[in-house]
Amino acid sequence: MKMLLKISWRNIWRNPRRSLIIALIIGIGFLGMGFSWAFTDGFFKQSIGTLINSHLSHIQIHENGFKDNQVIRKNIKEPDKILNLIKNNENIKAIAPRIKSEGMINSPESSSGVMIIGIDPRYEPYVSNIRDLVTEGKFLNNGNKNTILLGKKLAEKLKVKLGDKVVLMAQDLTLEVTGEAYRIGGLYESNSPDFDKGMVFISLNNAQEFFGITGKISEFAIILKDDKKLEETKNQIKKLIGKEYETLSWKDIMPGMASSIEMSNTSIYIFFVIILVAISFSIINTLFVVIFERFKELGIMKALGTKPLTIFYLVMLESLWMTILGTVIGGFLSFVFLNYIATVGIDFSKYAKGMSMLGMGSIIYPTITMDKVIIIILTIILLSILASIYPAIVATKIKIVEALKFN
Amino acid sequence: MCLLEIKNLKKIYYQGKIEIPALRGINLKIEKGEFTAIAGPSGSGKTTLLNIISGLDNPTDGKIILNEKNISKMKESELSKMRLDKIGFIFQSYNLIPVLTALENVEFIMLLKNYDAKIRKEKALKVLKEVGLENYVNQRPLDLSGGQQQRVAIARAIVTEPSIIIADEPTANLDSDTATGLLKTMKDLNQEKGVTFIFSTHDKMVMEKANRLIILRDGLISEDNHKEV
Numbered sequence: 001m002k003m004l005l006k007i008s009w010r011n012i013w014r015n016p017r018r019s020l021i022i023a024l025i026i027g028i029g030f031l032g033m034g035f036s037w038a039f040t041d042g043f044f045k046q047s048i049g050t051l052i053n054s055h056l057s058h059i060q061i062h063e064n065g066f067k068d069n070q071v072i073r074k075n076i077k078e079p080d081k082i083l084n085l086i087k088n089n090e091n092i093k094a095i096a097p098r099i100k101s102e103g104m105i106n107s108p109e110s111s112s113g114v115m116i117i118g119i120d121p122r123y124e125p126y127v128s129n130i131r132d133l134v135t136e137g138k139f140l141n142n143g144n145k146n147t148i149l150l151g152k153k154l155a156e157k158l159k160v161k162l163g164d165k166v167v168l169m170a171q172d173l174t175l176e177v178t179g180e181a182y183r184i185g186g187l188y189e190s191n192s193p194d195f196d197k198g199m200v201f202i203s204l205n206n207a208q209e210f211f212g213i214t215g216k217i218s219e220f221a222i223i224l225k226d227d228k229k230l231e232e233t234k235n236q237i238k239k240l241i242g243k244e245y246e247t248l249s250w251k252d253i254m255p256g257m258a259s260s261i262e263m264s265n266t267s268i269y270i271f272f273v274i275i276l277v278a279i280s281f282s283i284i285n286t287l288f289v290v291i292f293e294r295f296k297e298l299g300i301m302k303a304l305g306t307k308p309l310t311i312f313y314l315v316m317l318e319s320l321w322m323t324i325l326g327t328v329i330g331g332f333l334s335f336v337f338l339n340y341i342a343t344v345g346i347d348f349s350k351y352a353k354g355m356s357m358l359g360m361g362s363i364i365y366p367t368i369t370m371d372k373v374i375i376i377i378l379t380i381i382l383l384s385i386l387a388s389i390y391p392a393i394v395a396t397k398i399k400i401v402e403a404l405k406f407n
Numbered sequence: 408m409c410l411l412e413i414k415n416l417k418k419i420y421y422q423g424k425i426e427i428p429a430l431r432g433i434n435l436k437i438e439k440g441e442f443t444a445i446a447g448p449s450g451s452g453k454t455t456l457l458n459i460i461s462g463l464d465n466p467t468d469g470k471i472i473l474n475e476k477n478i479s480k481m482k483e484s485e486l487s488k489m490r491l492d493k494i495g496f497i498f499q500s501y502n503l504i505p506v507l508t509a510l511e512n513v514e515f516i517m518l519l520k521n522y523d524a525k526i527r528k529e530k531a532l533k534v535l536k537e538v539g540l541e542n543y544v545n546q547r548p549l550d551l552s553g554g555q556q557q558r559v560a561i562a563r564a565i566v567t568e569p570s571i572i573i574a575d576e577p578t579a580n581l582d583s584d585t586a587t588g589l590l591k592t593m594k595d596l597n598q599e600k601g602v603t604f605i606f607s608t609h610d611k612m613v614m615e616k617a618n619r620l621i622i623l624r625d626g627l628i629s630e631d632n633h634k635e636v
Contacts, residue, residue: 003511003518010506300502303463304563305491305519307484400463404498 004310008317011290012325022286023325026380029279030330031337033272033376038338038366039346040264045367048250048257053129054190055117055199056250057096057221059234061086064246066218067253070115072101072173075216076245082220085240091233093225094126097217099207103170105150105200107158114154114200116170118207118218127221130188130201137162137186140203147185147203151196155187162187168200172212180210272379279380280387283319287391290318291398298395299403308396315392316385323384327377334373341366410570410603411437411460416469418455418626429455431626433469437571437605442597444617445607451623453607454575460605461494461573462486474570491519495564497574497606501556503548509535509559510544513566520567534562538592554585558592565596574606578613590616 012019052058061082066074076082079097086092099118104111121140125131130149131139140149148166160166162184169179182202190196208214224233230249238247251258291298298311345363416433419426430452437443445453458464460471462478471479478489490496503512513531522530535544538558548556557577564572577593578586590613596602606613614620622630 003515006511007504007506014506296502297504300498301504302487303461303490303496304516305487307487307519310519401458404458404463 001313004314004317008314009321011294011314011318012321018286018289019322019325022282022322023329025282026279026323026326026384027329027331027333029275030327030376030380031333032275033379034330034334034338034368034373035341035366036268036271037372037376038342038368039364040268041368041372042342042366043364044261044264046364048261050191051254051257052223052250054133054192054195055128055130055221056253057127058224058227058230058250059222059237060248060253061220061222061237061241062218062246062248064244067246067248070100070102070218072099072171072211072213072218073175075099075213075218076220077216079215079217079220082241082245086220086222086237089233089236089240091224091226091229091236092222094123094223096120096123096127096221097204098124098219098221099204099211099213099216100218101170101211103168105154105158106167106169107160107164109159110157112154112157112197114150115198116168116207116210117199117201118204118210119201120204127223133188133190134186135189137184139186140201141185142203142205144185144203146180146182146206148182149186149188149201150184151199152187152189153193153196154198154200155184157197160184168202168210170211172210174212178210178212182206276379276383280383283322283384283387284391286322287315287319287388288394291315291391291395295398296403296406299398299400299406302398303400303404311396311398312392315395316388319384319388319392320381323381327380330380331373331377334368338366338368408439409436410439410441410474411435411605412470412472413460414470414472416456416459416471417467418452418459418464419467428626430459430466430469433626433628435621435628435631437603439570439603440597440601441603441605441619442594442617443605443619443621444614445605445621445623446609446614447623447629452626453623455626456623457573457575457605457607461496462490491516492567493570495567495569495572495602497557497560497564497572497577499576499579501548501553501560501580503556503559503563505548508545508547509540509551509555509562512548512559513562516563516567530566531562534566535559537565537596538562552585553581554589557581557585557589561589561592561596565600565602568600568602571603571605574604576607576609578608578610583612586610587612 063074063076083095097120101116103114103116105114121142135152140147155161158166164184165181166184167179167181169177172178224230234247234249241247301311342365345365347363349362413433413435416430418430419428433456445456447453459466466479469479470477474493478486481489504515507515510531513535514527517527517530532544535541538561540555540558543551543555578589581589593604594616597604608614618634620632621628
């Protein structure tokens with residue numbers, strides 16, 4: 001085997017330009033696969049991350065039916081009981097209670113339909129980034145009664161500013177319309193104008209009083225330590241709290257996004273197949289040229305008593321060397337390029353409007369994990385082995401007498 | 408002692424439906440230690456005969472008995488082993504493996520026979536010295552002259568001490584001085600080590616050096632002269 005490795009390695013340098021072109025094709029294929037995977041991963045990580053951090057969280061717990069009908073009478077009556085049941089789950093990183101209900105916000109100039117969200121300022125920063133999004137004024141504080149946090153875009157629409165008063169109106173538990181004046185304590189700005197226009201935050205205590213549901217909440221928002229265990233943790237929680245409540249993962253809440261990821265993964269695999277087919281045809285073509293060029297030499301080797309299996313290994317090894325060379329080139333190119341774009345990102349300012357609908361900024365930061373790099377390397381090596389089998393078999397079937405006559 | 412016996416050997420090639428007989432019934436016995444030249448005009452069947460003797464091609468009819476074994480009925484895998492174990496080859500255009508050095512080319516045959524690395528190197532160096540290439544062991548074929556390449560080919564052919572060495576026009580691509588030197592090397596190996604040589608040639612000087620000269624014409628032996636050189 002040592003001699004075969006030596007012969008095959010030296011053979012690929014008999015025509016360095018050709019070998020390097022093939023290695024480059026493999027390398028560029030590697031880079032293409034790496035980039036497309038990194039881009040979609042980065043895109044979805046960013047969009048999901050933004051959604052999860054802004055308000056979605058990994059898992060939400062509500063009373064049954066809340067997802068489809070977000071009204072105040074659908075509430076969790078004994079939040080402490082639920083909390084005690086789930087707080088010891090090893091994969092839960094943070095839990096925060098919320099109250100959610102639709103309502104109206106009115107200013108002297110204008111009004112708008114909004115989702116009123118009551119949050120506990122002590123816990124909310126552990127499940128969302130709303131505190132970090134505050135650009136003017138201050139985040140909510142349990143001590144400041146009747147203070148409201150609203151989006152800058154909404155403030156512009158209502159023509160109000162920090163410190164101004166607005167009036168919130170909504171149905172309370174008794175289905176009576178209730179209203180209360182709030183002073184704008186802070187303005188926030190996210191990447192999503194829709195979010196900024198549609199969500200207003202008050203403290204949980206205020207919300208409970210406002211809606212007349214003291215001691216009750218609409219939801220628990222949960223952030224996990226390991227999001228790969230999303231379904232597993234969801235099922236564990238479901239089992240603990242029973243069927244009276246709905247335990248929903250972000251995929252259940254936003255099935256469209258989950259299926260987009262699935263669809264995108266399928267597209268990536270199709271793209272991979274196209275790249276791999278192109279690489280395999282390059283390998284097959286090159287090996288046939290190599291075999292044709294060395295037709296006589298391979299015949300001589302057979303004449304000397306080289307077994308067909310040894311010829312087979314020789315051709316396979318040559319292909320393997322080129323593939324290894326290609327993966328080294330591809331690995332290097334990918335390392336340099338992906339590291340660079342992971343740092344500076346790809347600017348999609350042209351499509352900023354569409355991106356903001358997903359709550360994302362206009363720069364995508366592609367990211368790729370080592371396990372995916374290993375999958376790409378193994379796939380390319382496996383493909384090279386498969387693509388080389390047929391040419392290698394053809395090489396073993398060379399007729400010695402014909403080869404000896406060949407010039 | 409009879410090393411090789413050929414009985415009524417026939418070979419017919421086909422061009423479409425047209426039969427082209429290359430050998431029409433050759434009968435021949437080669438004794439151990441012979442230094443035999445096969446000559447004849449182009450198309451007389453020299454290369455076909457050598458190819459069939461060495462198991463590179465199949466006969467249409469007849470028997471080839473090498474070392475008391477009928478090789479005409481052997482399968483491809485058996486022929487491959489037989490070539491490796493019993494036959495050494497020297498080709499007209501040397502046909503060394505271009506990416507291997509002289510030493511590695513000679514070692515290659517022993518590698519196929521699973522010789523130990525240390526023995527491989529020792530034997531290869533020894534035969535390369537015998538053919539006068541001790542100073543060129545690490546050169547690749549492209550860095551060697553035609554005569555030197557053919558000497559490497561001889562070293563490769565003799566290193567595993569095969570029963571017989573078959574050479575197809577070994578001096579055809581060499582100038583007369585180099586050819587004379589090469590022939591001397593072959594002759595020395597024949598006389599000193601008793602290596603059996605069968606080679607085809609067009610070269611009168613080579614024919615003159617042979618102990619036995621077989622002339623082929625139209626696929627048949629027309630002359631078979633044993634002579635003292």
